[in-house]
Amino acid sequence: MAVATRSPSVVTKIHCALYRVPLAEPVSDAKVHAGRQRPLGDVDVVVVRVATADGTEGLGFSYSKRAGGPALFAHARQIGPLLVGEDALDIGRLWEKLLWAAASVGRQGVAVQSLAAFDIALHDRKARQAGMPLAKLLGSHRDTVRCYDTTVGFLSSKIETVIAASERSLARGMGGIKLKVGGEPREDVARVSALRKALGDGVAIMVDANQQWDRATARRLGRRLEDYDLVWIEEPLDAYDVKGHAALRATLDTPIATGEMLSSATDLRRFLEADAVDVLQPDAIRIGGITPYRRVADLADELNVTVAPHFATQLHVHLAACQPREGWVEWFDWLDPLFEERLTLRDGRVVVPDRPGLGLTLSARSREWLVDSADLPEG
Ligand SMILES: [Mg+2]
Known part of the structure; x- marks a missing residue:
């Protein structure tokens, strides 16, 4: 009314x-x-x-x-x-x-x-x-959230550049590194191998194929990447291929992550219903905001699926803090110029801002x- x-x-x-x-x-x-x-x-x-x-x-x-x-x-x-x-x-x-x-x-x-x-x-x-901060309003589980860096691992960067940037990123408090794959397959494996060797065992590394493998390539490369102890393989297949993700997940030990390109809670729900993901990656903005995000994130948790939201770190740090099963937030600084405030990293985690609301003001x-x-x- x-x-x-x-x-x-x-x-x-x-x-x-x-x-x-x-x-x-x-x-x-x-x-x-x-x-x-x-x-x-x-x-x-x-x-x-x-x-x-x-x-x-x-x-x-x-x-x-x-x-x-x-x-x-x-x-x-x-x-x-x-x-x-x-x-x-x-x-x-x-x-x-x-x-x-x-x-x-x-x-x-x-x-x-x-x-x-x-x-x-x-x-x-x-x-x-x-x-109060948004996370506290919604009902928080933690004041910091595991955080990994996506900005350092693009295909457009030589692997030596990725390694140097990853080391700097880890040194400033990042909890993991995501490497883009989906280029030439042998080159992909060589880059993953080089990054693992440089960073050592124990550092969280994810890879992201941005939907560009077909089912056979995803199976074959997925098997070759099993040796590198990856946190997950992200978007191995087309974003809407529910059955393909479910079959791949049944084939590989490495967890399968997807969801960022889906633009409704209903589309994400289909992956949960089909047992097609280990890590769901909703983007609250792409699916219509906090209201539908909470619905689908709570359902994922109920089904024992980890939630690791995509992009928009300033927003998702609050939402990830409210998830019972801890996931990850993805570090991007691309929107930083718009805002006065900066997020703080500490011991592999990003700190949930203690300012009221999102804690953001336009710069x-x-x-x-x-x-x-x-x-x-x-x-
Ligand atoms: Mg991605």
Whole structure:
């Protein structure tokens, strides 16, 4: 129910902005090697700020790599005004309201990824208003979470460069290293072998094929990689190949991880129902925000599946802290320029910020990357 305008938690206004944040240098994974994508040089981020009558404001964001950022922004601009006059505390109901408002364009992809920014902003506002970090509001299990570095292991980097960067990363407190594979198979194995030899036994190493192996290649290379004591093999197959993942998981001892490219909780649920993963990697933003993420993460835990969320470290550190069975968060610094704050690493783990909400404020420099913005409702 919409509340009277005098209620402190009524939504009064919304600001919505699209940023294009450049990476220090373009990176490539197996999708680029396969000729399906160009190297990634920037990330589009839609930031929404939801203000309520009591003067509290919540910040949420969504992102797109390569195409899609302007579509996210346009969609946010259209559905955002539906929150004005609503009670910001009714997060579950408002998630449904925004979903149904755009039912014609579906329940996954851009439609829910735009919704995610609002869902996150409403959670952030609630935690800020309560004066506590988001993890504490949701119900935390731990104040630090295991963390691994993805930024050092792209296919576009020579293995000597990967090793040197991995050593620096571990020395500053990272708990593991992810190496991209899915290039030339013999080269893949040689790179994994070189990294294991350089870092030594006991250091957590994951590999990520970014969906570019077929089933036979995944079986064959998976067997060859068994010797390297990997934490997991990520996206060995097409993101939607549920049966293929289930069969591969039954064949290999190395745990199988996937889920980042799925854009609804329903798609992730299919992998859980089919016993197709050891490690589920939902991306709260890609599936529509914290509301659907918690649903699917709780189901995974109930089914004894580890949850290791994808990307958006600033958000996922809070969500991973709330998971009974500890997973991992993925370290990316790509969104850092947008925010004033930085996450802290300690003993292989990232510290859950103790500031209220997500603990994020837009940086003074963020306006350098501003593409478009709107105050809602417009006019
Ligand atoms: Mg990945």
